[in-house]
Amino acid sequence: MAIKLYNTLTQKKESFQPIEEGKVKMYVCGPTVYNYIHIGNARPAIVFDVVRRYLEYRGYDVRYISNFTDVDDKLIRAAKELGEEVPDVAERFIEAYHEDTGALGVKRANEHPRVTENMDEIIAFIEALIEKDFAYESDGDVYFRTKKFEGYGKLSHQSIDELKLGSRIGVGEKKEDPLDFTLWKAAKEGEISWSSSWGEGRPGWHIECSAMAQKYLGDTIDIHAGGKDLAFPHHENEVAQTEALTGHTFANYWLHNGYININNEKMSKSLGNFVLVHDLIKQHDPEAIRFFMLSVHYRNPINFNHELLESAKTGLDRIKDTVENLEHRLENSADLAEDVPAWKEKVEGYRERFVSEMDDDFNTANAISILFELSKEANLYLQGSNTSKEVLELFIERFNDFGSVLGVSFREEKALLDEDIDQLIEERNKARKERNFSRADEIREELKEQGILLEDTPQGVRWKRM
Ligand SMILES: [Zn+2]
Numbered sequence: 397m398a399i400k401l402y403n404t405l406t407q408k409k410e411s412f413q414p415i416e417e418g419k420v421k422m423y424v425c426g427p428t429v430y431n432y433i434h435i436g437n438a439r440p441a442i443v444f445d446v447v448r449r450y451l452e453y454r455g456y457d458v459r460y461i462s463n464f465t466d467v468d469d470k471l472i473r474a475a476k477e478l479g480e481e482v483p484d485v486a487e488r489f490i491e492a493y494h495e496d497t498g499a500l501g502v503k504r505a506n507e508h509p510r511v512t513e514n515m516d517e518i519i520a521f522i523e524a525l526i527e528k529d530f531a532y533e534s535d536g537d538v539y540f541r542t543k544k545f546e547g548y549g550k551l552s553h554q555s556i557d558e559l560k561l562g563s564r565i566g567v568g569e570k571k572e573d574p575l576d577f578t579l580w581k582a583a584k585e586g587e588i589s590w591s592s593s594w595g596e597g598r599p600g601w602h603i604e605c606s607a608m609a610q611k612y613l614g615d616t617i618d619i620h621a622g623g624k625d626l627a628f629p630h631h632e633n634e635v636a637q638t639e640a641l642t643g644h645t646f647a648n649y650w651l652h653n654g655y656i657n658i659n660n661e662k663m664s665k666s667l668g669n670f671v672l673v674h675d676l677i678k679q680h681d682p683e684a685i686r687f688f689m690l691s692v693h694y695r696n697p698i699n700f701n702h703e704l705l706e707s708a709k710t711g712l713d714r715i716k717d718t719v720e721n722l723e724h725r726l727e728n729s730a731d732l733a734e735d736v737p738a739w740k741e742k743v744e745g746y747r748e749r750f751v752s753e754m755d756d757d758f759n760t761a762n763a764i765s766i767l768f769e770l771s772k773e774a775n776l777y778l779q780g781s782n783t784s785k786e787v788l789e790l791f792i793e794r795f796n797d798f799g800s801v802l803g804v805s806f807r808e809e810k811a812l813l814d815e816d817i818d819q820l821i822e823e824r825n826k827a828r829k830e831r832n833f834s835r836a837d838e839i840r841e842e843l844k845e846q847g848i849l850l851e852d853t854p855q856g857v858r859w860k861r862m
Pocket residue numbers: 424425426605630
């Protein structure tokens with residue numbers, strides 16, 4: 397059976413057919429790193445991490461690229477407000493992004509390209525578009541000639557006429573047509589900038605993803621993903637830029653995740669209801685946050701509040717209890733076989749059901765229901781006094797399997813004790829005092845591997861579990 401996924405481009409569920417047998421090229425738009433991420437940003441990070449994990453589970457070799465927008469208006473503004481340089485602000489929030497999404501069980505991408513490190517490719521991309529007459533320079537800015545690209549609007553399913561109604565030329569813009577969008581922005585006095593044949597400036601937002609997807613994955617990619625809010629104009633413009641340049645399809649499948657509401661209200665600046673992941677993971681078990689996020693199909697809207705997170709935590713703990721009981725029985729009981737083939741078949745049936753739900757456009761909501769059924773079944777099995785090691789192992793294997801796809805571990809980790817951590821920190825302090833920085837770094841890494849993050853503050857070292 398093939399994996400089916402809902403393609404925004406065709407508005408249909410389609411069978412997944414990779415460009416190259418057994419391989420998947422996947423690009424997911426990453427954040428603009430001017431602040432900590434909020435849970436709206438965490439959703440694509442988590443759900444597309446599961447898409448990646450599931451594709452890997454089904455045997456695909458996935459190349460996963462996710463960018464960082466490390467220069468743009470928001471960053472320039474934030475740097476000014478903080479009295480810092482743009483690269484320093486970006487660096488800090490890239491670190492924080494890795495830390496926060498790492499706590500949520502998101503695997504790192506194969507590459508996390510940054511705009512500022514791909515400036516040559518971006519400039520070359522724009523130059524090539526100008527050469528093909530799809531773009532033009534105007535007083536130091538460069539714009540994309542939208543109407544020249546036939547099929548503009550095909551991703552977000554809007555006609556050029558509809559789009560025309562909603563567009564106008566903004567103050568200070570020097571476009572030929574209201575629908576044209578920025579590829580290169582001339583720098584204002586004192587702004588961070590790069591040299592180009594059109595003068596000092598920086599790229600517009602959309603062009604970076606076209607240039608970086610091409611550089612890291614090639615002209616045509618399998619899956620392009622991001623939040624629903626990115627479909628227009630960001631992804632529409634990416635399609636136009638890339639297809640205008642290459643003449644080939646940019647991405648075969650477009651996946652978009654739904655919105656997050658906070659207590660049934662839209663998350664917005666004006667309502668002041670932004671929930672930062674950085675804060676949330678201090679209040680709630682990060683695994684429960686992830687589990688909660690996956691309890692709703694990725695395309696549907698999800699409502700967030702603390703009670704819902706708590707109930708996700710309760711559910712997760714119930715499954716962990718089951719797995720613990722299975723392991724306990726496995727270690728402490730005799731191997732008394734009873735109806736082994738029948739039970740094996742039963743447990744195997746759960747794999748098939750799990751796979752068929754995940755094959756159906758990555759339906760994690762239903763997959764999680766099956767997980768709870770499996771847990772119930774396992775408890776039923778444990779109620780009997782005679783259990784076979786083989787069946788117990790099979791149950792545990794199922795939980796581990798499903799857990800690896802969802803990115804949640806159902807076993808209680810034998811974590812480092814607080815005393816052990818304090819002792820290691822003590823040792824690290826000593827090493828630093830003696831200027832033995834390699835030992836100090838080694839300890840930091842050792843702790844990190846155990847899921848412990850250190851933070852050096854003026855009040856001393858603080859630590860937390862990832
Ligand atoms: Zn993008």
